[in-house]
Amino acid sequence: MSKRTDLNDLIAGYLDDVLTADEAELLVRLLSTDPHTVEEFTRVAQADALLQDVLDSKRQESYAAVLRERMGTHFDVSWRQRLEPADEVPTPAKSSTKSIGRGDRRLRMILGLAASLLTITVGLWMYSQWNQVRPFPDPGSVADAEDPSAPVATLVRTKRMKWGQYDDIADGTRLRVGESIRFERGLAEISYETGTIAVLKGPADATFRPNRLLEIRRGTVTADVAEGDEGFRVDTPTATVVDLSTSFGVSISDEEETNVVVFDGGIDLHLGGRESADNEPMGHSKLNTAPRYMTAGDGVLIDPLGGISRLVAFNRASFPTSSTFDTAPARGNRLITAVQDSFSEGETTKCYQIVSAGLVDDAPAYVDRVYQWNGVTEAGIPKFLLLADYVMTFNDDKYVHRLEMDVTLAAPATLYVFLDDRVPQPEWLTSAFEDTGENIGLDEVHYPRRGKETPPLGAGKSIDSTFSIWKREIPQAMTVRLGSLEIRQAFDAADTAMYGVAAVPLDSNRDTLNP
Amino acid sequence: MTDREQFLQLYLDAEREIRCFLRMLVRNQTDFEDACQAVALNLWKSFDSYDATRPFGRWARGVAINVVYQQRRSGMRDPILFPPEVASDILDAYELSLQSEPSGAERVEALRKCVDALPARSQKFLELRYGESLSLADIAKLVGSTVGASQRALSRIRACLARCVEQRMAIVRGLS
Numbered sequence: 001m002s003k004r005t006d007l008n009d010l011i012a013g014y015l016d017d018v019l020t021a022d023e024a025e026l027l028v029r030l031l032s033t034d035p036h037t038v039e040e041f042t043r044v045a046q047a048d049a050l051l052q053d054v055l056d057s058k059r060q061e062s063y064a065a066v067l068r069e070r071m072g073t074h075f076d077v078s079w080r081q082r083l084e085p086a087d088e089v090p091t092p093a094k095s096s097t098k099s100i101g102r103g104d105r106r107l108r109m110i111l112g113l114a115a116s117l118l119t120i121t122v123g124l125w126m127y128s129q130w131n132q133v134r135p136f137p138d139p140g141s142v143a144d145a146e147d148p149s150a151p152v153a154t155l156v157r158t159k160r161m162k163w164g165q166y167d168d169i170a171d172g173t174r175l176r177v178g179e180s181i182r183f184e185r186g187l188a189e190i191s192y193e194t195g196t197i198a199v200l201k202g203p204a205d206a207t208f209r210p211n212r213l214l215e216i217r218r219g220t221v222t223a224d225v226a227e228g229d230e231g232f233r234v235d236t237p238t239a240t241v242v243d244l245s246t247s248f249g250v251s252i253s254d255e256e257e258t259n260v261v262v263f264d265g266g267i268d269l270h271l272g273g274r275e276s277a278d279n280e281p282m283g284h285s286k287l288n289t290a291p292r293y294m295t296a297g298d299g300v301l302i303d304p305l306g307g308i309s310r311l312v313a314f315n316r317a318s319f320p321t322s323s324t325f326d327t328a329p330a331r332g333n334r335l336i337t338a339v340q341d342s343f344s345e346g347e348t349t350k351c352y353q354i355v356s357a358g359l360v361d362d363a364p365a366y367v368d369r370v371y372q373w374n375g376v377t378e379a380g381i382p383k384f385l386l387l388a389d390y391v392m393t394f395n396d397d398k399y400v401h402r403l404e405m406d407v408t409l410a411a412p413a414t415l416y417v418f419l420d421d422r423v424p425q426p427e428w429l430t431s432a433f434e435d436t437g438e439n440i441g442l443d444e445v446h447y448p449r450r451g452k453e454t455p456p457l458g459a460g461k462s463i464d465s466t467f468s469i470w471k472r473e474i475p476q477a478m479t480v481r482l483g484s485l486e487i488r489q490a491f492d493a494a495d496t497a498m499y500g501v502a503a504v505p506l507d508s509n510r511d512t513l514n515p
Numbered sequence: 516m517t518d519r520e521q522f523l524q525l526y527l528d529a530e531r532e533i534r535c536f537l538r539m540l541v542r543n544q545t546d547f548e549d550a551c552q553a554v555a556l557n558l559w560k561s562f563d564s565y566d567a568t569r570p571f572g573r574w575a576r577g578v579a580i581n582v583v584y585q586q587r588r589s590g591m592r593d594p595i596l597f598p599p600e601v602a603s604d605i606l607d608a609y610e611l612s613l614q615s616e617p618s619g620a621e622r623v624e625a626l627r628k629c630v631d632a633l634p635a636r637s638q639k640f641l642e643l644r645y646g647e648s649l650s651l652a653d654i655a656k657l658v659g660s661t662v663g664a665s666q667r668a669l670s671r672i673r674a675c676l677a678r679c680v681e682q683r684m685a686i687v688r689g690l691s
Contacts, residue, residue: 012670014596016651017542024596031601038601042539042608047677049538050626053531055645165659184659203659217636237634254664255671256637304637305629305675 011041015048151176152208153192159325161186162202180207187320195226199320201251209235220251222319225265238302242268242291249319256304259311261319261351264370266295271306297367297394299351313339313352316392335503336389338408338479353392359385359502361459365442366395366498373418373500375459376441376466385416385440385469390502398423398498403484411505413474417482418467418500428483433470440467442497465497473506522562526555529572531623536576536609540602541583543593544648553586554579573610580606625683629676637672644669 010027013019019027030037151174158171164184175181181188181200188200192212200206204219213233214221224247225232232243234250236258241250246265252258260269268291292308294300299311315334317324339352353367361380365371373390375381397403398420409415417433418440419425441463474480485499516524534551541547558575565574580602587595597605630641636658643654655665 008670008674012666012673014542015673016666016669018651018666028597028601031597031604035604038604038608042605042612043677043681044673045539045605046535046609046612047626047673047680049535050531050622050680051641051645051673051676052538053534054623054626055641237636254660255668256634257671303675304633304672305679306632307675307678 007037007040008044011044014041015045149176151193152212153190153198155181156189156191157325158189159187161188175208177208177210180205182206187324189322189325192226192229192232194229194232196229196232197224197226197322198222199322199324201318201320216250216252218252220249220319222249222263222321223247224321236302238271238304238306240270242270244268246296247321248294251318258302259299259314260294260302261299261311261314262294262296263319264296266293268292269294269300271302271308294349295368297351298349300349310343310345310349311351312341313354313391316353316355316358333410334389335410335413335505336391336407336501337410338406339391340406340408340479342402342404348394350394350396352394354389355392356389357387359388359390362443363390364392365500367392369395369444371395371497372443374441374443374461374463376439376463378459380459381440382436382438382469384414384438384504385502388416388502388504390500393498393500395498398485398496401484401486405482405501406479407482407501407503408479409474409503410477412476413503413505415472415474415480416500416502416504417470417472418502419470420485420497420499421466421468422496423485423499426483426486428481429470433472436469436471438469440469440500441465442467444497467497467500474503475506518562522559525571526558526575529575532572532613533575533579536606537579537583539605539609540580540595540597541591542596543591546586546591546593549591550579550583550586554582557582572613576606576609621687622680622684625680625687626676628683629679632679633672633675637668640665640668640672 007030010019010023010030013023014027027041031041153175155169155171155173155175161183162185163169163182166182166184169175169181175190181190182205183200183202185202187202188204190198190200192198194212196212198214199222201220201222204221205217206219206221207215207217209215211233212229212231213235214223215235217237221234223232223234223243225243230243234241234248236250236252237256238258239250239260241248241260244266246267247263248265248267249261249263250258260267270291292300299314301309301311303309334354334356336354336356339354341352350367355363359373359381361372361374363373365373373381380386391407393405407415415433416436417429419429420442421439442465443462444464472480482499482501485496533554537550537554538547541550554575558578561578565571580599583595584599584602595602630638633641639658640654643649643657649657651662651665651669654669655662658665660668
């Protein structure tokens, strides 16, 4: 494991007793100098201590044994009555072997037992709560509205599949309500009878439920919902996504975080954890919560307790689609690894998409539009940009003044910015970047409905606006800050578009990164 | 009420918070149990010096710091990582977090509800780590993950729980 430098990692390392000497020294130094670190440490360590105190079942069992024994002889559990017969009362096993005097021993036994009594009361209650068998309710046990024997979907194909400890399922297998698909690694393309396509990415654990509900306990699903199949649902332990005509992605990380992103159309997001779903099929009670409407380009992160925050950026490869089955995986390392911006939580729900080695003709340009990047002529986009890493920004950001966008590069690179020729050149661009003299085109397709309008494919076709390509050489891995477009109030912003961002490795590195 | 009865009543009321504070400093379980006993004995011995107009818990935890750092000198299995001044800062932050708290039981109740609301997989992590006291390596094997991923998961769960407990306690304070 690489050296921990992040405060949360250091605190976790301390609590899990895995800090190296250097890391321990760093944590002590931070605690000695930074009050915020002390607060954060105390907050998390306090939760850890309380968990240990409450969840230490071995200790609770030993106290429980004492209580059971005494209760069996009508022993009064009041601590007051423990005072006199203390020497005769067995105390819970303690590990200390230190020698103490008779008076101290008596007091120790009194204290040990008296203290244990409070713990017994709380402990037994907690123990019973904790060990109560409360598995997730099995929706399959609820009377199904559909014929359970009827197939609802088909496993069309798999890619780089490792079933591992789980049962193999052959391509072409029809899948029924109540059946599950589990695998350790790879991709599975599932086609519903309704035409909806769901691509699962492992490690995955999903179950087909009645009424077009796909229950995900682990993994990633990208759903392209067929026209007429609106209402298709994906359920996770903390949220239910209800489709409103769209394509969207849902993933559950190892850290139990759920990411929900919308690629097209809109969804209703219902939040809720186990507390609200104990006696009903998963997702059912969550549907009684007020939905949060999400539209194309939105992304949220839901923590294990249902807390919600904006997902700022993700790599598009995290959500594979059917087309992923037909393309070779990009070789080499990712060049653009992160994007951050100056929006505060609550100001936007839009989410940047990083596309590794993805810049080609007809590549989607923005997360909130279906516009495409294209060469301005049939020759296509400039060769130096082919298969560049690029960022799908928000076209709505063109209106935002004082925007700061931080793009993190993992290696020396040439960073490109595509600037709409209809927009004044901002100072942050002209002062640090140079105009290559080359252009890239934007094909603007206005609000198409699925299946009714498709952007023309191919370079040089249907180009609505031209963007100048600016470049800046970045000699080392670093984060580069970009600014906002300086559109004047009187300027008709509706006829302009947000800038694009792309990066290719500097020549010396190009062979080792995305080809 | 005799001194002994008064002491026991105060001690029992404050015991959980004393133990939790000690756990933050003393990570070795055997050292921790020894420290708890030593603190209880020292509290009883110095009970005469306790000013009844001041909160017992705060006084007790102040005594606890002195006791564990004396114990550190006399030989612990695993030494406490932090110098006394850092422990003192942590105690201040800890006391602040307990300020205006209706009762220790409220915090336990808040924790229970927060854990109840966790997904099953998160609860499993907690059960293995705290209930069974398993190592990260053993947990990773049981859940079919890596040590690093298991530690990150635990870290995330702890942070979530801390946040959740704080929020619930804020609500309790508002209602009380």
